[in-house]
Amino acid sequence: MQSSPYQPGPSRPPETSEPARMPGALVFVLVxxxxxxxxxxxxxxAVLxxxxxxxxxxxxxxxxxxxAWFVALFCWGLAALQVVCxxxxxxxRTWVRVVLIVCLAFVAFSTVVGFLGSLAAGAPSLAVFVIAGIDVAALWVVCGERGRHWFSVRSPAPTSPQG
Incomplete structure (x- = not known):
């Protein structure tokens, strides 16, 4: 005899689900x-x-x-916002993703402008180029499917360890 979904059946213990693992790419972005x-x-x-x-x-x-004080306070406020995120x-939370996108876009844009400035000065900096690439990649991850999936309140948690 089959039990109907509308009839009470044997009670099952509540499932203990382990917390969802954040994808490695997002961990890299947070670092x-x-x-x-x-x-x-x-x-x-340093400005002060x-x-x-x-x-x-x-x-x-x-x-x-x-x-100088405005720049310093802006920098410290931005840093505090980044740490909170x-x-x-x-x-x-969806808002964390939005704030991360805005902060990363600002930082990536600033770094790319810094690299272009070093090119215009005739002394291109490899370090600034690498940091600009990392910033753009981080922005890509947060804006992409992994970021959208992780920060969506309604989506189920990723089940695979890689995300």
């Missing part, structure tokens, strides 16, 4: 974002330090003091 956050914090500090040093030695300032990425 890149964390590294950029650290560099951005240092960059904001350089301005202070020039002022102490009676030289022309790098930028006006108000602008890295920490909350496991929660699979």
């Amino acid at each position: 890149v974002v964390a590294a950029h956050a650290l560099g951005t914090v240092f960059g904001g500090w 330090e350089e301005n202070q040093s020039k002022q102490e030695h009676g030289q022309d300032l790098l930028v006006p003091t108000g602008v 890295v920490v909350l990425a496991r929660k699979r």
Whole structure:
């Protein structure tokens, strides 16, 4: 005799599902974002330090003091936002993906502009070229299917370890 789906059958213990594993490509992206956050914090500090040093030695300032503080605070705010996204990425919220896309697009654009600037100066930097490539690849992953799938609240968790 078959049991009908509408009749109560033997009770099953609740399934214990292990937490979903984040795809390796997204883990790489989060490492890149964390590294950029650290560099951005240092960059904001460096602008203030350089301005202070020039002022102490009676030289022309790098930028006006108000602008230096604006740049530093912007850098620190961006870094804090990036760290929050890295920490909350496991929660699979759509807004985290959107913020990551915006931050990575900003960083990738800035790095590409920096590389083009080094080309125009006649001293192309291999390091800046590699970082620009990594930034574009990270942006590609977050904008792509893996990023869309992982950060979608409605999609089921990936079942394979690779994602």
